[in-house]
Every structure is written in C-alpha cells, then in structure tokens.
Amino acid sequence: MSGKYEALIKEGLDAMQLSFSAEQLQQLERYIAEVELFNPIYKLVGAEGDDLVIRHIFDSLSAVGKIGEFARQYETPSFADLGSGAGLPGIPLAIALNAYPFTLVERMERRVNFLRNALVATGLSERVQIAAQDLKQVRQHFDVITFRAFRPLVEILDDVAPILSDGGLVCAYKGIGEQVESELIQVASQCKSRWSAEVFPLTVPHLDANRTLCVLTKI
Numbered sequence: 001m002s003g004k005y006e007a008l009i010k011e012g013l014d015a016m017q018l019s020f021s022a023e024q025l026q027q028l029e030r031y032i033a034e035v036e037l038f039n040p041i042y043k044l045v046g047a048e049g050d051d052l053v054i055r056h057i058f059d060s061l062s063a064v065g066k067i068g069e070f071a072r073q074y075e076t077p078s079f080a081d082l083g084s085g086a087g088l089p090g091i092p093l094a095i096a097l098n099a100y101p102f103t104l105v106e107r108m109e110r111r112v113n114f115l116r117n118a119l120v121a122t123g124l125s126e127r128v129q130i131a132a133q134d135l136k137q138v139r140q141h142f143d144v145i146t147f148r149a150f151r152p153l154v155e156i157l158d159d160v161a162p163i164l165s166d167g168g169l170v171c172a173y174k175g176i177g178e179q180v181e182s183e184l185i186q187v188a189s190q191c192k193s194r195w196s197a198e199v200f201p202l203t204v205p206h207l208d209a210n211r212t213l214c215v216l217t218k219i
C-alpha cells in the first residue's frame with residue numbers, strides 16, 4: 001500500500017483492531033480510488049478526502065468485528081448488502097470478510113455500472129455478485145443481510161423477511177440508539193414479520209457521531 005490514505009487507513013484499522021493483508025489493503029485502496037474517480041459523475045457519496053475514508057470506509061468497517069463474530073456460526077455464510085449504492089457497506093465488508101460470498105442489491109442502473117467497475121478494479125468480481133434489481137424481486141436467501149442509509153426498518157423488514165435464511169441475521173447500520181429503539185417500536189406494531197433485535201454501539205475512528213448496529217433475527 002502506498003497511497004495518499006495509507007497512514008490514515010493503517011491507523012483506523014489498528015483502532016478497529018482489524019488486521020488486513022497486503023492484498024486487502026490494496027483492494028481497499030483501489031476501491032477508494034474508484035469512488036474518487038466516479039464520484040464527480042455519479043454523485044456516489046457526499047464526502048471527499050479523509051472525510052470519505054472516515055465517513056464511508058471506516059463507518060462500514062466499524063461493524064466487522066461484530067458481524068464477523070456472528071458470521072462464524074454459519075459454515076460459509078452468504079451475505080447480501082441491500083441498497084448498496086456505491087457498495088457501502090458491502091464492498092469494504094467483502095474485503096474484510098474475505099472468505100465469504102457477497103451479493104450487492106442495487107436497483108439504480110448508474111450505481112450498478114459503478115459497482116461492476118469497482119468489483120473488477122478490486123479483483124472481487126468472482127466472489128461478489130451484483131443483483132441489479134429491486135429488493136422485492138430478489139429470490140435468493142442469505143444468512144447475513146446488511147444495509148446502511150437504506151430505509152426505515154418498518155418500511156423494509158417485510159420485504160427482507162422472505163430472503164433471509166432460517167436462523168439468518170439482519171445487520172442494520174444505524175445512528176442514535178434512541179432512534180433505533182423508536183424504529184423498533186414501529187416494527188413491532190406495523191410489520192407483518194416478527195423480529196427480535198439487539199442494538200450494539202459502534203466506534204468509528206475519527207468520527208464524532210453516534211453509530212449503532214441493529215441486529216435482528218426473525219421469530
């Protein structure tokens with residue numbers, strides 16, 4: 001790794017207690033370079049420079065410890081990242097959790113085009129698939145389903161339930177714990193599917209914001 005974010009990335013990974021191989025570091029660097037290259041055209045993320053690394057890469061990776069811990073209960077867990085956009089958190093997670101297959105679900109064509117390029121640039125095309133469709137059209141099942149900045153839980157969990165494997169987990173990247181709790185109250189009163197949830201605090205290096213991971217299982 002020799003890019004302009006080398007020191008920041010190494011420091012962030014240390015703070016999150018993540019150990020990346022040279023290949024993973026290179027994949028991360030190539031992914032960031034793709035986002036920076038296409039951001040002016042595709043308007044992928046609203047941050048640049050160190051801020052891009054902190055708000056998007058570190059934020060995505062901040063849940064790797066927790067998600068990796070859960071994933072180890074399956075033999076080879078299949079992952080789906082819903083409303084993946086620029087591949088967040090899906091691509092950083094696929095780089096970090098490099099033994100598992102991932103599917104990025106995204107319905108907007110230009111973002112899908114970006115994702116295709118990014119997977120080629122990072123060498124992830126074999127292990128990471130793209131489902132270029134609406135979540136409602138997905139017919140596969142997944143053991144671990146992630147999403148970030150997608151939709152309120154109450155609006156999507158009934159569409160997520162049919163694609164979650166028996167015993168599977170939904171890992172939703174969220175903000176302030178109290179807001180998540182009020183989303184969960186709506187889920188309990190308005191969703192047809194039934195869920196049990198636990199909320200874990202996340203620490204994102206250099207980010208002064210409340211971040212949480214809401215982990216849901218079907219009951």
Ligand SMILES: C[S@@+](CC[C@H](N)C(=O)[O-])C[C@H]1O[C@@H](n2cnc3c(N)ncnc32)[C@H](O)[C@@H]1O
Pocket residue numbers: 082083084085086087088089105106107108111133134135136147148149150
């Ligand atoms: C606000 S962006 C968030 C992108 C990314 N997850 C992130 O954290 O930066 C939401 C993305 O979800 C996609 N999306 C919204 N509804 C969807 C659906 N029903 N099926 C598939 N993709 C959807 C949008 O096209 C958009 O790219």
